[in-house]
Amino acid sequence: ERRDVGRNRGEAHGTAVGVVDDGGELVTLLFDLDRGVRMRAADALEKASAKAPDLLRDHEQRLLGCAEDAADPELKWHLARMLPRLVLEARDRAAALDLLQDWLADPGVIVRVEALSAYAALAGTDPALAEVLRTRLDEALATGRPAEKARARQLLRELASGTGAS
Structure with missing residues (x-):
């Protein structure tokens, strides 16, 4: 649920700070079967990449594929924020x-x-x-x-x- 993402905002930020060197793990979690995991990963990756866009480097194709397949509104809006950061x-x-x-x-x-x-x-x-x-x-x-x-x-x-x- 949308409330789950908001409730875990601190957790998402903590995760984002912890993966500054490697966005690949969070990109992988965007494809997780658990919707809550996908949403938290999207939130964390979007926040972390706002400060460090290089986190998305080398993951352009996976992120575009994720965006093409995205059905969840929350995932779409986080991906929309990240797409302009891609090379x-x-x-x-x-x-x-x-x-x-x-x-x-x-x-x-x-x-x-x-x-x-x-x-x-x-x-x-x-x-x-x-x-x-x-x-x-x-x-x-x-x-x-x-x-x-x-x-x-x-x-x-x-x-x-x-x-x-x-």
Whole structure:
């Protein structure tokens, strides 16, 4: 349950701090049969990789595969936060953008919000995708829930100021 992840936040942070040298073990746990283990691993890996993105290096293909197969909303939103931290070849970056595009239609608002941010972070580095990104942000402003609209406004401000989407 979602409550399980929140209740174990301290545990996840402790785990994240303890695996700073090797993200591979946490990546493996993203595929565990136990949903609670998957969620705690995703939470820990997302938090640890925010401070040390190199934890994800050499695990790009496994993380993309996990994202493609992800069904749990919590797993999706953690993966959405991690995808922009991956060092991706052009083909894999395009696949990640396609996946995030699909997640923009997810039933879960937080999945859509995090997918929007990740899409902006990945597309924002490519001038060829600037128009597509603006269309996605405009769609979120026009039809999104309040959280999506707020995130779209924030991302549009970042784009306008030249600080990029993060």
